[in-house]
Amino acid sequence: MASGEVRTFGTAHALWASICARYASRPAFRHRTPSGWVTTTYSEAHVVAQEIAGGLCALGLVPGDRVCILSETRLEWMLADIACVLAGAVSVPVYPSATPEQTRFVAVHSGARFAIAEDAAQLEKLLPEVKRGLTVVYIADDTRRTRGDTRGRPRLEVAALLETAGEARARVLDLATLRQRGRQFRLEHPDELTQRGEASTPQAPFTIIYTSGTTGQPKGVVIENEVFTSSLASACRALTIREDDEQYLFLPLAHVLGREMAWASPFFGAVTSFSEGLAKIRDNLLEIRPTFMAGVPRIFEKFHSGIQSSLRMGSPARKAALTWAFEIGQRRAEARRRGEPGEGLLGSLADRLVFSQLRHKLGLDRCRFLISGGAPLAPEIAAFFLGVGLLILEGYGLTETMSAAFVNRPDRFRFGTVGPAIDVITCRIAEDGEILLRGPSVFKSYHQDPEATREAIDPDGWFHTGDVGLLEDGFLRITDRKKDLIVLAGGKKVAPQPLENALKAESASIGQAMVYGDKRPYCVALLTVSEETAKRFAGDSAKASVDPQVQAEIRRAVASVNESLASFETIRHHVVLPIDFTEQGGELTPSLKVKRKVVSERYRRELDKLYQ
DSSP, X not given: OOGGGOOOOSSHHHHHHHHHHHHTTXXXXXXXXXXXXXXXXXXXXXXXXXXXXXXXXXXXXXXXXXXXXXXXXXXXXXXXXXXXXXXXXXXXXXXXXXXXXXXXXXXXXHTOSEEEESSHHHHHHHHHHHTTTOEEEESSSEEEOSSOOTTOOSEEEXXXXXXXXXXXXXXXXXXXXXXXXXXXXXXXXXXXXXXXXXXXXXXXXEEEEEOOOSSSSOOEEEEEHXXXXXXXXXXXXXXXOOTTOEEEEOSOTTSXXXXXXXXXXXXXXXXXXXXXXXXXXXXXXXXXXXXXXXXXXXXHHHHHHHHHHHHTSSOHHHHHHHHHHHHHHHHHHHHHHXXXXXXXXXXXXXXXXXXXXXXXXXXXXXXXXXXXXXXXXXXXXXXXXXXXXXXXXXXXXXXXXXXXXXXXXXXXXXXXXXXXXXXXXXXXXXXXXXXXXXXXXXXXXXXXXXXXXXXXXXXXXOEXXXXXXXXXXXXXXXXXXXXXXXXXXXXXXXXXXXXHHHHHHHOTTEEEEEEEOTTSSSEEEEEEEOHHHHHTTTTOHHHHHTOHHHHHHHHHHHHHHHHTSOGGGXXXXXXXXXXXXXXXXXXXXXXXXXXXXXXXXXXXXXXXXXXX
């Protein structure tokens, strides 16, 4: 199916049925095992999903029941999602990094009766709810860690957890047992799943996704079937995915972008290869060599930092050759942005001698395009990648729009923007600059929260995104989050994200950046050293942060960025922190955005010193 032929289905069930009918024998998914990559066809995936769906029905699941899914990105996550569609259930994704309290909040608030947990560690978070009636299916029976958990346990087994569960043990079973029950259920009730699928309606909930947010309690975004299928079909029309494509997927499936990408490939009968985890991205890319991949800016920043670091290594002749090639690449990128061929023979020579080898080394030699979302991407990073022959298409969306609302196209892109709107979205910029959206791919309510729904959607149906931006010839430029805008003591407003992106793009030594200054006389910044820089000090970020050369490079970067800013925007002082911001440490969201409130409170002393 070509991207221009994409049709919209009324329900997720109708969509999946069409996919299976059209692409039954084609490879659908790949996952890594100790013996190598294993391929699952669409028909094989459908059979397993039917078994899972039948098993849930055998346990008493009725249409509309909620099913929590707690797992890293893997094949079974997707199969569980499809199974929920077949059984008429509503999937409720939970980040595997969520705390026990956060996990139980989602399970209780959503009213989940069932959960599918990846392993013993995820099951443990839900045990209190199991004792209150929740049924949990687990995929793996133990959790192995390279380091012990907070209680020093290097290994955690389901059997050990259930020793103290009492009668609740009967409500915990493994995936193999569930599938077996599903096969028996299908024999006894051969038409049940078909009837449930036919009874599904466009207005029925497809999923409830809890926003991770940077502050406050998460809200459950109800995504109806028609919202999901409308958003997915429109995004697919904007992209040029082909039947012979192979996607590498590492994004968390609890995040709306990862979820949309997981369903985008099946739309075209393409293949999705599931990552083994963030630590294995580079190894997996070299084995898979995908034709497209979606990521968040932090991942592309790390690639950029690694490439920049390699430019400083080697003989003077090698450095000179690389510098020449990258200068040619940047001129070629600028020409392509203007719609011109650019650099001709020199560009071809630089590509053959340097960039083709670089793409091969990264495992991206087959890659036609990359997709960036979840946070703003620095234009300098996008231009750098285009210079080496890798086009990053930045997009914008929210959980409330089932991911994509705007996206750049392979044949129509503009760096520094998130592209034109997808064809089912109408956009308006409010007087205060807030981006307002309306259309069939916009959600209609938060779960059990009518007050929050009224605050987000006005009487005319406009969804208030909380983001500030402007339209330039149909291309949307995001300025910042409305609540993140810094209002200085003198009344001037500063958007911190563009400054932070510029700092990270300016120097490969900078890992994370947070600009601060609300109600203060001027802006300051908290900075961390990049992973690549820390590697030069045996991974010791604290040692790297006080190294004179690293400090000098970061001072240079701050000064360089300041040169392009208005005087009130300039960063007067900064501090390089001894540790990086991480999701595990609580400073980053699952999409790797800085939690400003958390970081500001945690480093209050350091910030106050910058104003003394």
